[in-house]
Amino acid sequence: MANDQLTRFFGGSPTMVLVRLVILCVVVGVILAAIGLDPRNILDSLIGFAESLYDLGFGAVERVWRYFLLGAVVVIPLWLLLRLLNGFKR
Structure with missing residues (x-):
């Protein structure tokens, strides 16, 4: 009975949910590091x-203005x- 409640709480097998969460945390961490975010600050x-x-x-606005x-x-002048x-001519 306790295992059923735990499975229902996690939304699946607790082991598989934890594995998915670890993978998701690593992927999100890579993305955040790529845009320059640092977990320390x-x-x-x-x-x-x-x-x-x-x-x-x-x-970008400044570049467009220069162009x-x-x-x-x-x-x-040509116009x-x-x-x-x-x-x-007319």
């Missing part, structure tokens, strides 16, 4: 992770020149 790591995501987002300006240096040339 998880709060500091989470704050650092959030800051790097914030910086990454605004870094826009670089393209505008070429596109705007203006074509508009002026088309105006003289």
